Amino acid sequence: MSSLFPPHHLDTSACRIGSSPGKGRGVFASQAIRQGTLIEISPVLFFSKDEYEKQYAVLDHYTFQWKDGRIALALGLGSLFNHSNKPNVSYTLDSDTESISYHTAHDVEPNEELLIFYDHELWFEQAEPTNASLSSPSEVDDGWGGLSVIDEEQPKTESLRNPFLCGDSDAIVEDELLPFTRIKPPPEEETLESIRTVPAWVVEIPDQRHITTLLTWLKKTGLDGPELGHLKRIRKQGDRATLLLSLSPIPPALPDDIMLPETYQIPVPISPALTSASLEWKSSFWPTHYTPRRKGEPESWTRGKCNWAWEAMGRAVSEARRALVDGELPVAAYVPPTFHEEDGAFIGRDTRTSTQHPLRHAVLNLVRALADNQGVQKSSPQTPVEGVATPGSRNGSNYLLNSRTIFLTHEPCVMCSMALLHSRVKEVFYLLPMRTTGGCGGLVCLPTLQGVNHRFEIFRWTLRGVNTRGLVINGNTDA
Numbered sequence: 520m521s522s523l524f525p526p527h528h529l530d531t532s533a534c535r536i537g538s539s540p541g542k543g544r545g546v547f548a549s550q551a552i553r554q555g556t557l558i559e560i561s562p563v564l565f566f567s568k569d570e571y572e573k574q575y576a577v578l579d580h581y582t583f584q585w586k587d588g589r590i591a592l593a594l595g596l597g598s599l600f601n602h603s604n605k606p607n608v609s610y611t612l613d614s615d616t617e618s619i620s621y622h623t624a625h626d627v628e629p630n631e632e633l634l635i636f637y638d639h640e641l642w643f644e645q646a647e648p649t650n651a652s653l654s655s656p657s658e659v660d661d662g663w664g665g666l667s668v669i670d671e672e673q674p675k676t677e678s679l680r681n682p683f684l685c686g687d688s689d690a691i692v693e694d695e696l697l698p699f700t701r702i703k704p705p706p707e708e709e710t711l712e713s714i715r716t717v718p719a720w721v722v723e724i725p726d727q728r729h730i731t732t733l734l735t736w737l738k739k740t741g742l743d744g745p746e747l748g749h750l751k752r753i754r755k756q757g758d759r760a761t762l763l764l765s766l767s768p769i770p771p772a773l774p775d776d777i778m779l780p781e782t783y784q785i786p787v788p789i790s791p792a793l794t795s796a797s798l799e800w801k802s803s804f805w806p807t808h809y810t811p812r813r814k815g816e817p818e819s820w821t822r823g824k825c826n827w828a829w830e831a832m833g834r835a836v837s838e839a840r841r842a843l844v845d846g847e848l849p850v851a852a853y854v855p856p857t858f859h860e861e862d863g864a865f866i867g868r869d870t871r872t873s874t875q876h877p878l879r880h881a882v883l884n885l886v887r888a889l890a891d892n893q894g895v896q897k898s899s900p901q902t903p904v905e906g907v908a909t910p911g912s913r914n915g916s917n918y919l920l921n922s923r924t925i926f927l928t929h930e931p932c933v934m935c936s937m938a939l940l941h942s943r944v945k946e947v948f949y950l951l952p953m954r955t956t957g958g959c960g961g962l963v964c965l966p967t968l969q970g971v972n973h974r975f976e977i978f979r980w981t982l983r984g985v986n987t988r989g990l991v992i993n994g995n996t997d998a
């Protein structure tokens with residue numbers, strides 16, 4: 520048996536076992552439970568497939584298929600959660616602790632049954648759902664594809680319309696009334712030891728009158744890509760000027776029409792300076808940009824801007840709902856036009872199922888479609904583009920999302936968070952946290968890692984009252 524970390528202390532006082540009509544026993548909330556609460560950790564007993572099939576098949580209705588093919592029997596409450604197509608509990612298999620943890624996927628009321636999603640193919644006839652909160656919201660079209668937000672003050676049969684649609688659009692919305700929370704990054708620190716460098720090609724510019732021409736040439740050749748965006752392109756030391764060229768393994772070709780000496784490599788910092796001390800250290804390698812985390816009060820949100828965000832998140836949710844209907848994973852991403860300007864909108868959905876391609880995540884599809892669209896339509900206005908990229912592109916070279924905000928139904932996985940980081944996105948809003956696989960605070964928080972050369976802000980949509988019916992995916996899935 521592997522060495523196990525002890526699971527967290529288990530407090531199941533919020534759950535009780537009760538009788539569920541048509542289903543046998545079930546697990547019920549004995550009090551109101553907020554979305555995202557860890558309600559149960561069930562240790563598991565493992566059987567090899569062979570051993571299980573020979574001796575324990577009688578447990579079939581209670582076991583889980585583990586990631587490595589073994590069969591696991593959940594102890595504790597884990598074997599008593601009943602199934603629903605609209606679960607209010609998500610679960611995660613944890614190999615380190617050989618346990619399964621269960622979290623509420625949205626706020627749960629006292630006496631509501633706690634239900635997980637077993638599978639699309641069931642071995643039993645499903646009993647009618649009994650939780651009013653799970654059956655009612657679809658009756659009203661709320662513009663979120665039926666994933667309505669329920670006002671806690673109102674009866675559950677009514678859904679809440681966008682609360683920011685009316686009223687003074689310039690009025691500031693108090694923090695407690697915002698439909699999202701900002702994920703606070705840890706304080707930024709950089710030490711001399713933590714500074715990392717990579718070799719970069721540079722060339723001396725004997726005649727400084729050529730600087731402008733050379734910077735224009737850099738742009739034309741595409742050597743001004745974002746990987747060196749945290750560094751200044753020209754270093755001046757007295758009357759000496761040096762041009763930063765690229766990180767390529769081989770020396771880049773130089774322009775034909777200007778006489779330049781041989782290129783050579785020097786170490787340059789891999790990320791911008793976050794503190795004034797590190798600015799000095801990093802600039803001793805090569806002049807580096809200073810990008811301290813934004814200080815002071817976070818930006819105020821007006822009703823108008825909240826309305827913009829609400830509509831945008833609704834668009835992502837509707838797209839995810841449509842994806843589900845089409846047999847895809849219900850995961851979607853939406854980049855709306857910016858609040859103040861009329862830039863293009865972009866939408867993407869997960870297409871792993873239909874393409875049988877493991878990398879067709881919603882974010883990657885969106886970034887790729889954006890790159891292709893911008894590559895093809897450099898001079899024409901952007902239009903919303905869907906999912907998979909179109910041919911005839913410039914190989915995805917225009918993938919930048921500078922000053923754009925992306926709305927996601929799920930916290931993006933590590934790969935997608937890295938893609939967003941590369942794309943220089945300004946802000947990421949997500950609805951459902953992915954604790955085991957997320958790259959924006961779940962498994963890891965990529966934009967806060969030392970050494971990354973861009974930061975973006977992260978906001979988690981407050982799920983209070985949001986019915987995530989149909990959107991909950993397996994906690995081990997990369998969204």
Ligand SMILES: C[S@@+](CC[C@H](N)C(=O)[O-])C[C@H]1O[C@@H](n2cnc3c(N)ncnc32)[C@H](O)[C@@H]1O
Pocket residue numbers: 541542543544545580581598599600601602603643644645646647
């Ligand atoms: C893991 S057990 C859940 C606990 C079970 N109800 C008990 O009393 O032991 C799975 C079994 O519960 C029943 N069950 C779970 N969800 C159900 C549902 N939505 N409708 C009807 N039966 C259900 C089925 O008999 C299934 O084989």
